[in-house]
Amino acid sequence: MKLILNKFILWLLLSSCSIATQAANLDEQLSRLTTQKNYVCMNCHRAEELLVGPSYRQISEKYNKLIATGKLTRAAVETKLAQAIVKGQIGQWGEVIAMPPNQVRGVTFQEGKMKLDQDGDLKMLLDWILSLASH
Secondary structure, rough: HHHHHHHHHHHHHHHHHHHHHHHHHHHHHHHHHHHHOOHHHHHOOOOOOOOOOOOHHHHHHHHHHHHHHHOOOOHHHHHHHHHHHHEOOOOOOOOOEEEEEOOOOOOEEOOEEEEEEEOHHHHHHHHHHHOOOOO
16 A cells, blocks of 8 residues: 555656646747747746736636637637737736737738738737647
């Protein structure tokens, strides 16, 4: 019994180290993606943990659930997230500070409508965020 318990504790320790390493790697990916472009995403968000705003994994899971249940299409989710990033938003995540508008390359406005550039920074960021949901 003691051997089984020791193996379980070792497995638990290794698993938690692996999860922490994955979170650090995701934060590093985001940092590379945003800091070289002078974006300030990391001031309020992290890949795995709640900071000022929700984690990117929480955002990903919320919006991927809407896609999976057919409530929104992928394009509608991208538009909704892009608008939140570009225009700012408040109230979507409860009692957190309002997200201010952000200037991100990869979006244009035509006749009052926002258009995502398919090879722009914003599209790359949205794809990265939506890829984080647990499957």
